[in-house]
Amino acid sequence: MVLKNGGVKVRLYFTGMRCFANLRLLSLTNLLGRCAICVWLSLNYVQSVDMYVSPKMSARDSRDLRTEDFLRREQLYNASVRILHKCSSWINEYAEFHKEAIKSESVKFMLYSCSGTSSRYCAGVGDRMRAMMETVKLAKHSQRAVLFQWDFPAALEIALQPNLLDWRVKPKYELDKITDRLDLGWSTWMPWNESQRDPPVLRDGTLASQEERLISLSTNIDDRKGGLPGPKLGSLESSDRSCLFQTLFQPSDILQEQISSLRKELFGSKDAPYVAAHLRMGMFEGEMKTIERFRQVDGLTAVISCARDLATSLGITASVLLLTDNYMLREHVSAGMFTGFVTTPYPAIHVQMTGATDVTKLAMLTSFLDLGMLAESRCLIGSDSGFTRVARLWGRHNCTLNVEQCIAFYAAPRIHHVNRSQGDWRGHKAFF
Structure with missing residues (x-):
């Protein structure tokens, strides 16, 4: 590799690879940084360009x-x-409803599950967080207490803990003993999945009339178009989504x-x-x-x-x-x-x-x-x-x-x- 930093023209030579260098990037970094950038870019793009340094202006x-x-x-x-807008009132209203609902022995649950075999529907952090917020929206619509079960690849609680709404699955709920349940699992994008559409129970408006005590959702559900029942969360970065995130989560200690x-x-x-x-x-x-x-x-x-x-x-x-x-x-x-x-x-x-x-x-x-x-x-x-x-x-x-x-x-x-x-x-x- 030959470098001339004091003259007008600077060339970089690499044995076994050619270097692509973007002039704007090179003008903003030191000599060592230029080398690093060229190495990185060359491994990905294998192109060659001569570089020139501007004389004094x-x-x-x-x-x-x-x-x-x-x-x-x-x-x-x-x-x-x-611009951040004011939070919609339904978010705080649901948090208050949830707080009272989980005290009742007859409470009905809406569970987001990323656990065991259902983890194949989870995808990455972004998909999971989006699905959990959509689950809250559906829980609000059907008047159920929402719970999150995320233990793959590790428990969510090691990173995030409840803030204003306690979504944790607790032993006293005895979810594993509930036989009156409806389990739904699907992905919106994975090509190997049999169904990439939301289940009819969500689309046709019958969700609120479901009698099962426990409805479990394993999905990366994405309702940007607002086709599902319940409050509308808007775009993926809307103020309401941010308000809901803040209501649900805070970093663990x-x-x-x-x-x-x-x-x-x-x-x-x-x-x-x-x-x-x-x-x-x-x-x-x-x-x-x-x-x-x-x-x-x-x-x-x-x-x-x-x-x-x-x-x-x-x-x-x-x-x-x-x-x-x-x-x-x-x-x-x-x-x-x-x-x-x-x-x-x-x-x-x-x-x-x-x-x-x-x-x-x-x-x-x-x-x-x-x-x-x-x-x-x-x-x-x-x-x-x-x-x-x-x-x-x-x-x-x-x-x-x-x-x-x-x-x-x-x-x-x-x-x-x-x-x-x-x-x-x-x-x-x-x-x-």
Whole structure:
């Protein structure tokens, strides 16, 4: 590998691989960071591009760029502002109903189950959280007490505990002895499943008249279109979904302790504000299939610029937290190869993973520790992912962006004509 950092032209050579390097990304990182980025990108894209470094700009050009930077950051901040609406009254009303209902010996239950054989319908954290909130909505409609049974790959209670509504399955309920029950299990997306539609009992309006004492749902139900009975939760990141999440959950004592400890380790204080970014690239250990949520080269480079400018706009001096399911990228960030960025010091593991008890508990804890770190950020840049959505519901952020928005700001196609003899940029102001 040959690097020239003092001249106009910089080339990177790799034995056995070719390097794809995005100029915007390289201009924002140190030399070691450039190498890390090139290695990472080359393993995924195997392309080759010559890189050029801009010569010194005139004072006038510098002033123009500062003005451009200010306007871009102002536009970026305005785009990130999220309006949070007041919570719908039915959420608190149901919490009060539930509190009284579970005291009755004749109470009817609506159970969300991710346990035993039913766990095949669970999918990831985002799917599960969405299904639990939909179950609450159906419980409200049918006047039942809602319960959550999540013990795969480990008990939910190691990460989250009840807040204003106690959804825990308790021995006194004796659910295993209830024979008067209706068990429903289905997935909305898994191709091997026989039925990908909601059962008729939910669709045809007869749910409220069901006589069974226990109705058990094992599903990743998604009612974004509002076709099911009961209150409407709206979009996957609506204010009502966030209100309901806050009503149902709070971090367990052990998880909150770990979040505070990690914030102190990464940012110097457990109270220091920070910007966070979540890049969901579909490369989790233990995941069932490969996914691609965005153009990965554009996404990575744009998010780096996006996060830095947001932090500047908000007056935040702490490093940006970058979380991703790409192991190599996470390792490079952890090793300090991306100036101004930090990550958590453990691998990301998808909760679909199966294995020994200690491994599955690790998968649960690391997943929810990542979620907690994203949730407590001052501003969150996220992917089109259920994981990002849960973090936003948890954090109730009023400052959020997604990767595609960052790409629109920073990675729009631009053509730069390079004069190889003089080594200058033509039209460089459109680039920086």
